[in-house]
Amino acid sequence: MKYNPEKHHRRSIRLSEYDYSQAGAYFVTVCAWHRECLFGKVVDGEMQLNDIGGVVAREWTRSGEIRQEIELDEWIVMPNHIHGIVIITDVGAHGRAPLQRDDTVLHRKPRSLSSFIAGFKSATTKRVNQTRGTPGVRLWQRNYYEHVIRNEESLNEIRQYISGNPKCWAEDEDNPKNISAKSEFAVY
Numbered sequence: 001m002k003y004n005p006e007k008h009h010r011r012s013i014r015l016s017e018y019d020y021s022q023a024g025a026y027f028v029t030v031c032a033w034h035r036e037c038l039f040g041k042v043v044d045g046e047m048q049l050n051d052i053g054g055v056v057a058r059e060w061t062r063s064g065e066i067r068q069e070i071e072l073d074e075w076i077v078m079p080n081h082i083h084g085i086v087i088i089t090d091v092g093a094h095g096r097a098p099l100q101r102d103d104t105v106l107h108r109k110p111r112s113l114s115s116f117i118a119g120f121k122s123a124t125t126k127r128v129n130q131t132r133g134t135p136g137v138r139l140w141q142r143n144y145y146e147h148v149i150r151n152e153e154s155l156n157e158i159r160q161y162i163s164g165n166p167k168c169w170a171e172d173e174d175n176p177k178n179i180s181a182k183s184e185f186a187v188y
Contacts, residue, residue, distance in 0.1 A: 029082070031144075046166055062123070070089070070116060071086075073087055
């Protein structure tokens, strides 16, 4: 099917005038494709990662190590998503995504949150598909949720939310038991 901008448009959920490459703290949530519980399970309020969840955790940590401009704060892998606080330092995030927009292809801004997330998604998808022997299978939903953390109070509240997330799994909106048919495949 040929691309028709009138029919085939994607709305961004990002703040339209905000520069996501500027230094700051960001809370992100990245969900598994169709919110499938691929990464482990919550038992007695504790997250227990399976092999695939271990790959996700290692790649998240590795992302912080290989991108000197990124600092990872509190984070957790849940059964079907990952929450994390990503801090972009003054240098900015650097992903391996294309760098500009030209007439035919939309590219991510260099040193941005989206470049970081794209690199993380790409690395985990490749490693998980190698592990499962499923080349080309999607691991993540196409987008992600983000929130710009504007002050220390908000930062501390989000840290508490992340660390307490497994204890609240039964009520979590990303728990498949709580997803209504209408929002089942809502995309962040």
